Amino acid sequence: MSIFKAYDIRGRVPDELDEKRARSIGAAFARFLKARTVAIGRDVRLSSPALASAFGEGVRDAGTDVVDIGLCTTPMTYFAAGRYGYDGAAMTTASHNPPAYNGFKLCREQAIPLSSETGIREIERMVAAGPQAPPPPQRGARTPRDIRSDYLQHVLSFARSIRPLRVAIDAANGSVGTIFADVAARLPITVKPLFLEPDGRFPGHEPNPLRDENLVALQALVRDSGADLGAAFDGDGDRCLFVDEAGNRVPNDLLTALIARDLLSRHPGAAIVYDIRSSWVVREEILRAGGKPIRERVGHAFIKKTMRDHRAVFGGELSGHAYFRDHYYADSGLIAFIAVLNVLSASRQTFSKTLAPLRRYAATGEVNFRVDDKDAILEEIRRRFADARQDTLDGLTIEYEDWWFNVRPSNTEPLLRLCAEAKTPERLASGMDVLLGILGKPG
Numbered sequence: 001m002s003i004f005k006a007y008d009i010r011g012r013v014p015d016e017l018d019e020k021r022a023r024s025i026g027a028a029f030a031r032f033l034k035a036r037t038v039a040i041g042r043d044v045r046l047s048s049p050a051l052a053s054a055f056g057e058g059v060r061d062a063g064t065d066v067v068d069i070g071l072c073t074t075p076m077t078y079f080a081a082g083r084y085g086y087d088g089a090a091m092t093t094a095s096h097n098p099p100a101y102n103g104f105k106l107c108r109e110q111a112i113p114l115s116s117e118t119g120i121r122e123i124e125r126m127v128a129a130g131p132q133a134p135p136p137p138q139r140g141a142r143t144p145r146d147i148r149s150d151y152l153q154h155v156l157s158f159a160r161s162i163r164p165l166r167v168a169i170d171a172a173n174g175s176v177g178t179i180f181a182d183v184a185a186r187l188p189i190t191v192k193p194l195f196l197e198p199d200g201r202f203p204g205h206e207p208n209p210l211r212d213e214n215l216v217a218l219q220a221l222v223r224d225s226g227a228d229l230g231a232a233f234d235g236d237g238d239r240c241l242f243v244d245e246a247g248n249r250v251p252n253d254l255l256t257a258l259i260a261r262d263l264l265s266r267h268p269g270a271a272i273v274y275d276i277r278s279s280w281v282v283r284e285e286i287l288r289a290g291g292k293p294i295r296e297r298v299g300h301a302f303i304k305k306t307m308r309d310h311r312a313v314f315g316g317e318l319s320g321h322a323y324f325r326d327h328y329y330a331d332s333g334l335i336a337f338i339a340v341l342n343v344l345s346a347s348r349q350t351f352s353k354t355l356a357p358l359r360r361y362a363a364t365g366e367v368n369f370r371v372d373d374k375d376a377i378l379e380e381i382r383r384r385f386a387d388a389r390q391d392t393l394d395g396l397t398i399e400y401e402d403w404w405f406n407v408r409p410s411n412t413e414p415l416l417r418l419c420a421e422a423k424t425p426e427r428l429a430s431g432m433d434v435l436l437g438i439l440g441k442p443g
Contacts, residue, residue: 002124003016004120004123004124005116006116006120006299006412007105007113007115007116007120007299007300007301008095008103008105009106009120009123010094010097010101010102010103011102012100012101013051013102017103019050019051019053020054021127022051022052022055022058022104023054023055023058023061024058024127024130025058025104025123025127026054026055026056026058026059026061026062027058027059027131028058028123028126029055029088029090029104029106030058030059030062030063030088030140031062031126033088033108035059035062035064037064037066037067037086038064038065038066038067038087038088038090039066039068039069039077039080039081039084039089039090040052040055040056040059040068040077040089040090040091040092041069041070041071041072041074041077041080041089041090041091041092042070042072042091042092042093043071043072043074043093043094043174043175043235043236044071044173044175044177044178044198044199045092045094045099045102045235046099046200046201047102047200048092048093048102051092052068052092055090055092056068056142059090059140060139060140060141060142061135061139063138063139063140064087064140065140065142065143066141066143067080067086067143067144067145068142068143069147070146071175071178071198072091072147072175072178073175073178073236073237073238073332073333073334074105074175074236074237075237075238075330075331075332075333075334075335076147076237077089077090077091077105077107078107078111078327078328078331078332079111079151079154079330080147081107081108081109081110081111081328082110082111082327082328082330083147083150083154084147086109087108087109088106088107089106089107090104090105090106090107091104091105091106093105093235094235095207095235095236096206096207096208096209096210096236098202098206099201099202106119107330110328111328111329111330112304112308113300113301113330115299115301117301118301148179148182151179152179152182152183154327155183155334156183156186157326158339158342159338159341159342160345161346162187162189162345163188163344163345163348164188165188165228165229165341165344165345166189166190166192166225166226166227166228167184167189167190167191167192167227167229167230167341168192168193168194168218168221168225168227168230168231169184169191169192169194169196169232170194170195170204170209170215170218170230170232171193171194171195171196171198171233172195172204172206172207172209172214172232173195173196173197173199173201173202173203173204173207174198174202174207174233174235174236174237175198176233176237176334177196177198180334181196183338187341189341192221192225192227194217194218194221195217204217205217208234208235209240209320210241210320215243218230218243218247219247220247222247223247227245228245228344228350228351229242229340229344229351230242230244231337231340233333234320234333237332237333237334238321238331238333239319239321239322239336240322240334240336240337242340242351244351244352244355245350245351246352250351250355251318251363252316252317252320253277253279253281253282254279254281254282254355254358255340256272256278256314256317256322257279257282258285258340258354258355258358259314259316259340259343260272260274260282260286260289260291261285261286261288262339262342262343262346263313263314263339264286264289264290264291264313265289269290269291269292270291270292270311270312270313271291271293271307271310271311272286272291272292272293272294272312272313272314273294273295273303273306273307273314273315273323274286274293274294274295274296274316274317275296275297275298275299275316275394276295276297276298276393276394276395276397276406277317277406277419278317279358279361279363279421280361280404281360281361282316285358292310294312295393296315296393298317298318298319298394298408300317300321300323300331303315303321303323304323304329304330307323307325311325312325313325315329318365318419322336322339324339361421362421362422362424362425362427362428363419363421363422363428364419364420364421364428366418366419367417367418367419368410368415368416368417368418368442368443369415369416369442369443370414370415370440370443371414371415371416371439371440374409374410374414374416375409377416377439378395378396378407378409381396381407381435381438384434384438394408395417396408402422402423402424402427403420403421403422403423403427404420405418405419405420406418416439418435418439420432420435
């Protein structure tokens, strides 16, 4: 399977991705952008320093200057591209994947992402073809730059009248641990930390907060310490997921609704973008707050483009990515963390009570099904639910007055991904009975 994915470049080190290949990818990236200067950052993985250096050497081979911003989070590379006017940026990371993996997240000027449709596929072709032109007369230069102070000021600019709160933090030994203490020191919060020390072996647990097993320690810490909330970051810091004061996971689509409502109080009439898996609650709350709800396909490249097209103030995905117009339309776990502190400070209620009015539907979350013929199953679902409203914005969405579901095919695996929601648990159960008869058992 190719290491060139829909939204990034990622593979096992060194059998799928090594320094030689990283150098080739760096050169192709610089040539594709016709860049003068790009920023390069890296996460805490043990393989990241060597791969980032090799990628940078490839960029320099193309005659492009490198600004090395060192150990950082992925949102810091987006910030570097946007704030300093670089022609692009590359983050050496495999995000939430296990330690054996690594790769690159790429963007162009103003943090505009590269996806398979907007550059990654062409970079793959260029790497396979090799250099097609003589080397430039002069290699690019390499300059280190410490952006921490500027980024810290940027992140803190999102804070508004935050009240004293007790917060449990699980940094998963990832990159956010390199800057979180500086952020927390400037906020009126008391922090109970877990796995805050950056360690590319990820000894605490896999840096993927979407998996329930990776939240167990945080949930226990919240309950034992009497914290007002818990926050869990992923490996490269572009996502932050939350648990309430009782340790219960906060659904990410409900979080989108909360943050959207808060931002719309200061940006009346603004657009908010959300993905097709999100609860009916999201649209309802955006409309109630006077905003413009815009539903979009799953994936950061689609969300960011639509946000730019509509100058949306915010965007959210069920996966936990939260996007902010004032962060160059990019995602940031730290800014999402501050946005939640803003919400709780304004509500003056516990997290669970703040969320309670939004918990008005029954939902499955995203469930995977392994199938042999994705197209045949989708056609069967289309036929079985022919009396419903149907759309194909992303996979197949079926909607009735009292329940809806979306089924999307995976780009890389023989999987269909299902999200379903209903006005009552009983209606959800009856609908799922039909779907399970078509899809089989989850797995």
